[in-house]
Amino acid sequence: MRRAVAASALLFAIFPLLAGCWDKNELTNWGYVQAAAIDRAPDGRIRLTTQIYKPGSPEAQTAGAAKSGSFLNLTNVSDTVSEAAAQISGRLGRNLQWSHMRALLLSEDFARNRSIGDVLDFFSRSQGPRGSTSVFIATGEAGSFLEIKPLIESTIGQQLKTVEQTTGSQLGTANRLTLLDLSIMAETPSPTADLIPRIELSNGKPILALINGLSVLRFPEGTISDPIPLSLAPYVLMLRGQFKGGIIQMPCRGQSGKPNGKSDAFLVTSARSRTSVSSRKGEPAIRILLKMKGKASEFNCSRTTSEQENRAFLNRLRQEVKTGLEESMALIRARKADVIHAGEYAQRRHPRLWKSWSEDWAEAFSRSGFEADIRIMMTDTGMDAGEPFVVPPSPDKK
Amino acid sequence: MRDSSSLTANQLGSLLIAASMGSAIVYIPAPLAQAAGNGSWLSVLAAYLFGLAMLGGILYLYRRHGKEGGLFGCCRQLLGRVAGPAVLVPVVGMLFFAIPAIVAGIGDFFVSGMMPRTPPYIFCSFSLAVSALTAKAGSKITARLFVMLVPVMVVFSLAVLILALPLYDWGRLLPIADKGIKPVLHGLLIAGGFPFGEVFLFLAFLPYASKEQEKLLPGRLIRAFTITGVLMFLAAICSTAAFGAAAGHFNYSLYTLASNIGGSGSSQRVEAVIGMALILGSYMKATVYLLILNRIMAQLLGAKDESAFIFPIALVCVMLSLTLFANPADFLFQVYTVWPCTVLGIGCGLTLLLVVLSWLRGNPGSQERKNAA
Amino acid sequence: MTPQTAKAPAVSASLSSNRAFLKRVFENCHDISFDHWSYGADLGYEALSVYCRTLVPEDRNPYVKQTLHDLTGLDSGAAATATPSAVGSYFQSGGVAKQGFAVVRELSEVVDLVLQGCVVLFFDQWDGALVYHAPEIEKRPVSEPVNEPVVHGPREGTVEDLGKNLGLLRQRIPSSDLKIEWISAGRLSKTSIAFCYLEPVVAPDLLAEFRRRIAGLERYDVPETSYVEDWIQDSAYSPFPQFRYTERTDTATAALMEGKIAVLVDHTPSILIAPAYLVDFIGSSEDYYVRTVYASMIRLLRLLAFSIALTLPSIYIALSTFHSELIPTVLLLAILDTREGIPFSAFVEALIMEISFELLREAGIRLPRPVGPAVSIVGALVIGQAAIMAKIASPIMVIVVALTGIASFAIPNYGMGIALRILRFPYMVAAAALGGFGLMIAMLLTLLHLTSLHTLGQPYLTSLAPFRWKDMRDIVVRIPLKQLLRSPRSRRLSIPSNGRKDPG
Structure with missing residues (x-):
């Protein structure tokens, strides 16, 4: 008994020393990367810029006055991301901790000319960022985006993420592309395409990062091509079923039938779409069923007080959406970019048909037929009745 | 009063879950997805049915041979005094591979994920030390402990699968068996060996069952095995739904699933807890196998002290866990190719042989009754 | 002689x-x-x-x-x-x-x-x-026990006279089934030790085991009940108490009705209740005097307090030293701000704060009553604030330590509180050495120890380790007394065993 006690006491005393604490790193030994930007250096190598959180002083914290913390950006050029990251941590004097990274920015120049897989391997493999990190394409130099002072959040990475979220839910012009999505796309054997939000720096003060479109990313090349303009972005997202909400503006037409400068606005609160692919004369025929629910956001020239007027309003709306959908579909068909995952659908549901199309799906897609079935339901007109704020004089009353 | 060294049917059921689900829940369905693509869940289903057949076989053997129906007892009775023990030597060798493999898996998991700089021998030695201490305390105490720990593992795994609902895109499951039927069969081979086929080893534990609960035993064991099967099945389906074609790309499916939960919500970062729960499973499986190996060796070598071999076996396994696998590719090859074949060939073959022999020989119980009458 | x-x-x-x-x-x-x-x-x-x-x-x-x-x-x-x-x-x-x-x-x-x-x-x-x-020494009158106050319930506690204590018990169970046996211990002190049990309720093998163990104590002087505890316990080195102490007569009576054995020693008010399982330490007698919903909530709170008291500092150390990726980003950045500039590692910082807290607690017990409360409050405030200002500790560490201390006070049984306080430190060492893995190893070893621990021959984790669903009615929550009373009075009597009759 005594030997057992002595032995266990000895082991217990040695254990902490033996442990070596290889992975022991105080919080203050890490440099927490909040956002990273990748550019293409003039010589074709990778330029990595990391934004590292710099903790504020505790006095400022307890005083409660000034904003705590700031950040610093460090850059390095290298052949691989791993090497660049190691160099940066050498310069910083602390190990880089990637697990709190919010946003990854790739410059357009880089993404057009080099495969995105070159950099993604590092981020996926290492004990690094969560799969929920958002990816953006930056116009111009990606590193300069990290210089922007965030408006309310603590770092620009956080701000970009929230901007993307809000734009997606309020305007319907941005989708969310995460590292996980990219990993899945990269592993898919057949060629796929997806959309990445594209940001640019605004002019004027304060400098903001704005989402100005969606770039098309193709796999297996891993490069991007021309962006989809902001005006068509909501419709492309509707086609993908990723439209979460947004405003649809309908220009008013005056007595003469020409636009008179006013517009009505309709707020979409939910949208669901279903894609189906069938074969017509050997070519794919894509059919979208789009169901939208929303409320009137602004009435400037329409009325929905009667059943007729309601129907007319919804028809106008439907027409507007249909035009948008057809325009966007034409655009992506011309680009041969199947961002609506019609190919995936065909592969899943019609494997035999898919076999005949799969050799060159991009071509087949560009030749595909398109049909949209749009159903819109207006739930309410808000607090006011269904007529404009200033009621235009009706013809009879004159 | 209940015999203090016998286990209730529930306890045996928990041990069965620990032994079959333990380390598998960490890996499945990654290797299967690599082999069979979208059809990994088909492989799991088929392997589960196969394992059920094996379970039925060992239950049959137990019913025939009663208390003497342990692995060693059955072999000796049916194959004779020399051939019986001789046939168990390969099984001993298999267990000497399995335990280091499980423990090396724990080490790999931590080293690749959460604590990359720590040398793997730390994880291997500590987990095996705790396993050995647990096994040394006896099968009764181990069973009591595991009845508490197994629900933790099951609940956490289920919680991950449920919390990850937003990640699932059920369309990714189509087309079923996108790689064809042959890869599904390949997946069946892998899953049949690891983990479902290993159930034959559980025969060594059945003699511990208490007499009063004999009637309940088959039902409870089948229920336990089904829980494992269902969880594996769900893991396979949910990984495919979440990751699609990338399911084979991630080494640790459930862990990666957990790390993607939440996005920017409040249930972020739950993967550490899941990681711990999964490693708990591996520890439990290692302990159960230690107990089985100890029992077989004790019976083979005729030792008086039932738990004499535990610490020596544990020491040998620690050494083996550091030297068996030269590199990650070697580990993959040995665990997912060599091991399933061994399990199916030796283990399931042995079981089949014993079942057939037992059936041919008739009921030994009835023989004795005839002699006594 | x-x-x-x-x-x-x-x-x-x-x-x-x-x-x-x-x-x-x-x-x-x-x-x-x-x-x-x-x-x-x-x-x-x-x-x-x-x-x-x-x-x-x-x-x-x-x-x-x-x-x-x-x-x-x-x-x-x-x-x-x-x-x-x-x-x-x-x-x-x-x-x-x-x-x-x-x-x-x-x-x-x-x-x-x-x-x-x-x-x-x-x-x-x-x-x-x-x-x-004719002895007539002035003894303390019957009053509320200092260490076990309740809001609602009797305030009757035992005193230093064995006769009076036994009388108090007898009054509550005026039945001939309550058996009281005496032994006299010690040559010099000749202390009377009494043990009581309810004959139809207590398990015969338990009683036999108890008798077997207490034999031989007559030779030694026994000033307090804890000597009896040390004599009959299964494991002297385990930090977990294997018996309960109480000074409340209602707790003792309830324990007797559950089939436990109560041991009383002359000249001390502590009653030893044997055997005590881990789940007994979670309840207090007041749970039965308040409403079901409230009692269940309090029980759950105590379970939470249990886990916090044991693991919170080690979780903090493990997270901040090894697994900082698991802390939500906003919280992490806030912690970073406060930890910058502190010269110690998280483990040393935690150790310093924990030890200061333990010192404060011990000092609070020893101080004379007029000075005690003031000093402990002032001490806590001053030490906490001063430590932060002097950059010895970060605010989050002070919060962790304070929460841990408060949680350990919420545990009704003093012995169990001590056990958790002791165990906290090895957990912190394990977490500091190997992070989450070390913590898991420590927890597994503790669980293993608890599973193999026995109290008076019974498994310590009865109701948990041989798991019984029915017992959870009174452990995790407290179901209405109407049901608890109807099915056998005690949760433990839900298992049939030979020799035991329903007290009716």
């Missing part, structure tokens, strides 16, 4: 030889009084009373008067005519009107009885001695 009394003679008829013997035995015991008085015709007969002045109240006259009154009141004749032989025959045939009287014939017994607070009367020419039991 002392060497002096080992060869003590019997009470002799000669008063002087008795007196001489007793004076020799009680040499230098100045609190023993020898009083002479005379009686009978012309006060010719002598008598001697021996008693201990510090135990017997001063007015011992009633005893002597009572004795003589008894002598005269009956057919022995007038007091003046009492003769020694009449005395002897009268008392031996048992005619006396005072309780607690006895006739002894051995001088060794006389010595013992004087020391226990009896008055012994010797009569010349009679070879017997009369003994009256």
Whole structure:
């Protein structure tokens, strides 16, 4: 008994020393990367810029006055991301901790000319960022985006993420592309395409990062091509079923039938779409069923007080959406970019048909037929009745 | 009063879950997805049915041979005094591979994920030390402990699968068996060996069952095995739904699933807890196998002290866990190719042989009754 | 028996030889009084009373008067005519009107009885001695136990007198099924140890095991119940208490009705309840006096307190040192701000704060009552704030330590609270050495220890380790008493066992 006690006491005393604490790193030994930007250096190598959180002083914290913390950006050029990251941590004097990274920015120049897989391997493999990190394409130099002072959040990475979220839910012009999505796309054997939000720096003060479109990313090349303009972005997202909400503006037409400068606005609160692919004369025929629910956001020239007027309003709306959908579909068909995952659908549901199309799906897609079935339901007109704020004089009353 | 060294049917059921689900829940369905693509869940289903057949076989053997129906007892009775023990030597060798493999898996998991700089021998030695201490305390105490720990593992795994609902895109499951039927069969081979086929080893534990609960035993064991099967099945389906074609790309499916939960919500970062729960499973499986190996060796070598071999076996396994696998590719090859074949060939073959022999020989119980009458 | 009394003679008829013997035995015991008085015709007969002045109240006259009154009141004749032989025959045939009287014939017994607070009367020419039991030392009155206060419920606690305590228990269970057995322990202290049980409820093998273990204790002096605990426990080195202590009579009664054995020792109010399982430490008697929903909520809160008290500092150390990726980003950045500039590692910082807290707690116990509360509050505030200002600790560490301390106070049983306090430190070391993995190893080892621990031969984790669903009705939550009362009174009686009858 005594030997057992002595032995266990000895082991217990040695254990902490033996442990070596290889992975022991105080919080203050890490440099927490909040956002990273990748550019293409003039010589074709990778330029990595990391934004590292710099903790504020505790006095400022307890005083409660000034904003705590700031950040610093460090850059390095290298052949691989791993090497660049190691160099940066050498310069910083602390190990880089990637697990709190919010946003990854790739410059357009880089993404057009080099495969995105070159950099993604590092981020996926290492004990690094969560799969929920958002990816953006930056116009111009990606590193300069990290210089922007965030408006309310603590770092620009956080701000970009929230901007993307809000734009997606309020305007319907941005989708969310995460590292996980990219990993899945990269592993898919057949060629796929997806959309990445594209940001640019605004002019004027304060400098903001704005989402100005969606770039098309193709796999297996891993490069991007021309962006989809902001005006068509909501419709492309509707086609993908990723439209979460947004405003649809309908220009008013005056007595003469020409636009008179006013517009009505309709707020979409939910949208669901279903894609189906069938074969017509050997070519794919894509059919979208789009169901939208929303409320009137602004009435400037329409009325929905009667059943007729309601129907007319919804028809106008439907027409507007249909035009948008057809325009966007034409655009992506011309680009041969199947961002609506019609190919995936065909592969899943019609494997035999898919076999005949799969050799060159991009071509087949560009030749595909398109049909949209749009159903819109207006739930309410808000607090006011269904007529404009200033009621235009009706013809009879004159 | 209940015999203090016998286990209730529930306890045996928990041990069965620990032994079959333990380390598998960490890996499945990654290797299967690599082999069979979208059809990994088909492989799991088929392997589960196969394992059920094996379970039925060992239950049959137990019913025939009663208390003497342990692995060693059955072999000796049916194959004779020399051939019986001789046939168990390969099984001993298999267990000497399995335990280091499980423990090396724990080490790999931590080293690749959460604590990359720590040398793997730390994880291997500590987990095996705790396993050995647990096994040394006896099968009764181990069973009591595991009845508490197994629900933790099951609940956490289920919680991950449920919390990850937003990640699932059920369309990714189509087309079923996108790689064809042959890869599904390949997946069946892998899953049949690891983990479902290993159930034959559980025969060594059945003699511990208490007499009063004999009637309940088959039902409870089948229920336990089904829980494992269902969880594996769900893991396979949910990984495919979440990751699609990338399911084979991630080494640790459930862990990666957990790390993607939440996005920017409040249930972020739950993967550490899941990681711990999964490693708990591996520890439990290692302990159960230690107990089985100890029992077989004790019976083979005729030792008086039932738990004499535990610490020596544990020491040998620690050494083996550091030297068996030269590199990650070697580990993959040995665990997912060599091991399933061994399990199916030796283990399931042995079981089949014993079942057939037992059936041919008739009921030994009835023989004795005839002699006594 | 002392060497002096080992060869003590019997009470002799000669008063002087008795007196001489007793004076020799009680040499230098100045609190023993020898009083002479005379009686009978012309006060010719002598008598001697021996008693201990510090135990017997001063007015011992009633005893002597009572004795003589008894002598005269009956057919022995007038007091003046009492003769020694009449005395002897009268008392031996048992005619006396005072309780607690006895006739002894051995001088060794006389010595013992004087020391226990009896008055012994010797009569010349009679070879017997009369003994009256009369100790009257002021003891603490029955009051609310200090360590187990309740908001709603009886405030009756045990005192330092064994007789009174047993009386309190008897009053609550006036049934002949309540068996009380005594043993006397110690040569010098001759302490009475009593153990009680309800015969139809307690498991026979448990009782037999208890009897087996307590045998042999008679040789040793037992000043307090904890000596009994140490004597009969299964594992001396485990930090977990295997028996419960209480000073509340309602808790003791409830335990008796559950089939436990209660051990009481004279001169101490602590009642030892054997066996005690881990799940018993989560409840308190007040749980049964409040409403179901509230009681269940409190139970769950206590479970939370249990886990916090044990693991919070180690979780903090593991997360901040090894697994910072698991802390939500916003919280992490806030922590970073405060930890910058602190020279110690998280582990050392935690250790410093924990040890300061333990010191404060110990100091709070030892301080005299007027000063105590003020110092502990001021101490906590000042140390916490000053530590932050001096950059020895970060605010989050102070919060962690404070929460841990508060959680450990929420555990109703003091012994279990101590166990958790002890275990906290190895957990912190394990977390500091190997992070989450180390913590997991520590927890597994603790679980293993708990599973193999036994209390009085029963598994310590009864209801958890051999898991019983039905028992959870009273452990994790507390279902309405109407159901608890109907199915056997105690959760543990839900298992049938031979020899045990339903108390009805």
